[in-house]
Amino acid sequence: MLLEIAQYGNPVLKEKCRPIEHFDDALKSLADNMLETMYAAEGIGLAAPQVSVPVQLVVIDIPAEEESVSFLQVNGEDKKLEDIMPLMFVNPVLEPYGKMHPFHEGCLSVHRIRASVIRPDYVKATLTLLDGTVITVDCNGLLARCLQHECDHLNGILFVERVSSAQKITLKNKLKRLAAGY
Numbered sequence: 001m002l003l004e005i006a007q008y009g010n011p012v013l014k015e016k017c018r019p020i021e022h023f024d025d026a027l028k029s030l031a032d033n034m035l036e037t038m039y040a041a042e043g044i045g046l047a048a049p050q051v052s053v054p055v056q057l058v059v060i061d062i063p064a065e066e067e068s069v070s071f072l073q074v075n076g077e078d079k080k081l082e083d084i085m086p087l088m089f090v091n092p093v094l095e096p097y098g099k100m101h102p103f104h105e106g107c108l109s110v111h112r113i114r115a116s117v118i119r120p121d122y123v124k125a126t127l128t129l130l131d132g133t134v135i136t137v138d139c140n141g142l143l144a145r146c147l148q149h150e151c152d153h154l155n156g157i158l159f160v161e162r163v164s165s166a167q168k169i170t171l172k173n174k175l176k177r178l179a180a181g182y
């Protein structure tokens, strides 16, 4: 089932999301609907607050051919992207590390705006899968980027809040119009 994607200006995007406590069918069904919604919108990641449910649930699907992901380990073992995609998880704990890199980000909740955000290129993530299994994912490139972007959503933070102050000035009017129209 397709869900409506909350747009910039909607207060649900500012909420600090609560952790998932029950690993039940309702959770699985919400995750499936989020994945379907993300594919339909041609995104690579979606967080539950973006479908107006303020809980710590994220779905990600990054194409296997994504070359920027040159390092990926799950529970300490080397893996390929297709081994773990689509990735659906709750209650993430992230430890970003490594060199800071600029990258143009976009977001299904912030229409037609892309902006450069500087973040560490690597991340070590402790993720709980939908069956309650806890895994550690250590990675770089687009997956590390996406994990940081999506987990920001769970803390009520949008990428446009992480851009440089010069870019903030450039984006100010566009964002005002988005918020007015939401």
Ligand code: NI
Pocket (backbone or CB within 6 Å): 106, 107, 108, 109, 149, 150, 153
């Ligand atoms: Ni986003």
